[in-house]
Amino acid sequence: MGDYRKLWSDLGMDLEKHDKLCAVLPELYSSVYLTQENRPEGMNYFNFVVAEVHGLRIQELDEHKKDGGKVVGTFCVFVPDEVILAAKAISVGLCAGSQFWVEDGEKVLPRNLCPLIKAFMGAKVGGTCPYFNSCDMVIGETTCDGKKKAWEILEEYVPVHVMDLPQMKKSKDYKMWEDEIKIVIEKIEELTGNKVTVESLKEGIRIANAKRRALKRLYNFRKLKPSPISGLDALLISQIAFYDNPLRFTEMLKALCDELDERAKNLVPDNSKRLMITGTPMAVPNWKLHSIIEGLDAQIVVEETCTGTRYFENEVSEEGDTIEDLIKNLADRYLKINCACFTPNHGRIEDIIKYAKEYSVDGVIDANLSFCHTYAIEHRDVETGLKEKNIPVLQIETDYSSEDSGQIKTRVEALLEMI
Amino acid sequence: MSQERFYILFPSHTEGMKLETILKKNSIKYTIVPTPRQLSVSCGISMMYNEQDGDSILKLINENNVNVLGMKSLIFENKNYYL
Numbered sequence: 368m369g370d371y372r373k374l375w376s377d378l379g380m381d382l383e384k385h386d387k388l389c390a391v392l393p394e395l396y397s398s399v400y401l402t403q404e405n406r407p408e409g410m411n412y413f414n415f416v417v418a419e420v421h422g423l424r425i426q427e428l429d430e431h432k433k434d435g436g437k438v439v440g441t442f443c444v445f446v447p448d449e450v451i452l453a454a455k456a457i458s459v460g461l462c463a464g465s466q467f468w469v470e471d472g473e474k475v476l477p478r479n480l481c482p483l484i485k486a487f488m489g490a491k492v493g494g495t496c497p498y499f500n501s502c503d504m505v506i507g508e509t510t511c512d513g514k515k516k517a518w519e520i521l522e523e524y525v526p527v528h529v530m531d532l533p534q535m536k537k538s539k540d541y542k543m544w545e546d547e548i549k550i551v552i553e554k555i556e557e558l559t560g561n562k563v564t565v566e567s568l569k570e571g572i573r574i575a576n577a578k579r580r581a582l583k584r585l586y587n588f589r590k591l592k593p594s595p596i597s598g599l600d601a602l603l604i605s606q607i608a609f610y611d612n613p614l615r616f617t618e619m620l621k622a623l624c625d626e627l628d629e630r631a632k633n634l635v636p637d638n639s640k641r642l643m644i645t646g647t648p649m650a651v652p653n654w655k656l657h658s659i660i661e662g663l664d665a666q667i668v669v670e671e672t673c674t675g676t677r678y679f680e681n682e683v684s685e686e687g688d689t690i691e692d693l694i695k696n697l698a699d700r701y702l703k704i705n706c707a708c709f710t711p712n713h714g715r716i717e718d719i720i721k722y723a724k725e726y727s728v729d730g731v732i733d734a735n736l737s738f739c740h741t742y743a744i745e746h747r748d749v750e751t752g753l754k755e756k757n758i759p760v761l762q763i764e765t766d767y768s769s770e771d772s773g774q775i776k777t778r779v780e781a782l783l784e785m786i
Numbered sequence: 787m788s789q790e791r792f793y794i795l796f797p798s799h800t801e802g803m804k805l806e807t808i809l810k811k812n813s814i815k816y817t818i819v820p821t822p823r824q825l826s827v828s829c830g831i832s833m834m835y836n837e838q839d840g841d842s843i844l845k846l847i848n849e850n851n852v853n854v855l856g857m858k859s860l861i862f863e864n865k866n867y868y869l
Contacts, residue, residue: 370828389829393820398867401819401834411806411818415799418820418831423799655868662866772868 371422374429378501381494388467388495389421392652399658403597407630409623410600416607420651424610425497431457432501437559440502440525441609442487443510444673444704445532447697449683450552451506452571452613454559460609461505462496463487464650466767471495475520481738482766483650484513491524498610499525504558506551508532510708511741528554534709536702545698552694568693572683578613581620582679588627589668590726593637595630598644598667599657605674606651640665640783641727645719645749646734647742648673653767656734659776665783669726671719677704707741715745716752723758729786730759732779737766759786787864792840793819794833794847795826795855802831805843805852812846814839825858 375382396417416424428438437456441448442463451458462468463486472489490496499505507518507529518527530547533540552563561567585604588595604623608616642665644656649672657667670676681703684696705715723731733749735742746762753760761782765771796802802818809816814835821832835843840857847854 371830386827390823390827392829393822395867396820397822397862398865401817402864406817408815411816414818414820415831418818418829419799422830658866658868662869769868772866776869 371425374425375421375497377429378425378497379494380497380500384493385421385495385497388465391467392417392420395652395654399654400599400603403599406600407596407623407626409619409626412619412623413600413603413607416611417603421497424612425501427612428457428459428498428501432503437503438501439555439558440499440505442505442514443508444678445508445510445701445706446506446530447548447551447701448613449568449571449575449697450548450555450563452574453563453567454552454555454561455567456503456555456559456561459498459502460606460650461487461498461502462490462650464606464653464767466769468493468495469767476517479738480513481511481647481736483648483736484517486650486767488517488521491521504528504554506530506554509534510706511739513738532708533702536709541698541702544702545694548694548697552690563690565688565690565693568690569685572685572693572696574613574617576682576685578608578617578620579679579682581617581624582608584624585620585627586669586676586679588624588631591631591634592641592727593634593639594641594666594668595627595634597661598642598670599654599661602649602654602657602667602670602674603651605670605678606649608678609651609674638664640729640786641668642666643669643671643719643722643726643728643731644675644734645671645715645731647736647739650674655765655767655769655772656732656763656775659772660732660779663776663779663783665779668728669722671715671722673706676718676722677706680704707739707745712745713748716748719749720752720756720758723753723756728758730761730782732782733760733762735762735764737764788861789864790837790859791862792835792837792857792859793822793825794835794843794857795821796831796833797853797855799831801853802833804850805833805847805854808846808850808852809843812842814842814846822860824860826855 440461463483468486468489471493472485491499504526683700817834
């Protein structure tokens, strides 16, 4: 129970308001995570990271900064971590998953906006996120209109660089994304004073690929019947992947997977229904849907989301002798992500159907955050694609509040009965 | 449904890690958890243990000079946070 108040104060945080957040987390975590039975012992590391989420990791960022290093905040799986790693900066996925931050966000943003955007803005405006306050720069992107306009306001609080993500996947768009990666390399070199070289970028690629591989291995266990790890725990691991030290995270995840290898030898069949979640990301500490669903006779076995498969599928090739070669490899990998910001986005429907088979799912929940138009509109195609394969699907549009939790539970129960 | 839960509190995470190594070596089960607010206002880790292991753990704490702030218990109400 370290006392981090001086550290938070030095970061310019609102200690009184932040204390209210600190008061909620243990109860929330205890209710959602520590009521699960027979969790793998390897989850202790991830419990530790959550318990120290605003403590030890922030101290590590502080030490890095005192040694002259820089911290870069991100909000999207399209921002190439490899580049940040190559410039010896630390990348952190920022706070955006709690109703706690929404009220402050609504002071500068319209209320009828996605809760993720309101939450990240509120975390900064209210001074209640030590990650945000540790950032020397935030790298935004143009994945939706809400974010695009929010960066303009955020710029008043912290330096922001926006990557212009193409909205289609024509050959010119690949070229454009390569150019955007070149520009972000220059920006990060300028920020850190460190040159991104072929060798350092290859090292960044190796670190990011190793993390992807470890997450993929974790997800492969979820294909077993029953999965030896809960959807809640897998979600937590994915969320932590965004802000933990990548080398340590990968090692600890490998150790957990070794334990799951043993568990996989003695699985006891059960009758719980296997569900996929597809849709918008679930930023930490958004555990709402998983908690409601796994409180029923169901197990979430895969998330086709940015805090799921989209984060780790496909590795970046290390082949090439020049920075240009590696930038092309990065662009090729990142543009394989099937986000609803693209038109058309048939690849996502193909992914969902492929995962439904690979993970033997009984049904799919297409979950999107309120006011996320791209995912809400794309539901029609998701539903059509799944119906053609006779896979039941339920759409849930929700935010971070718990007002609709009872209704969600009833709707999921109805889906489970139908299956 | 309510249950009594048992916790060890530490002055810093390093003492918690020290005890973790010892408990692992002695095959005693534990769960690292965020410190419940009712037990301390400081953020950070605590350790939850099974009641029947309390005496063995206390002995190991003393033998190995692990610095702890105490061993405490709490009544936990088991209900879904969202419902």
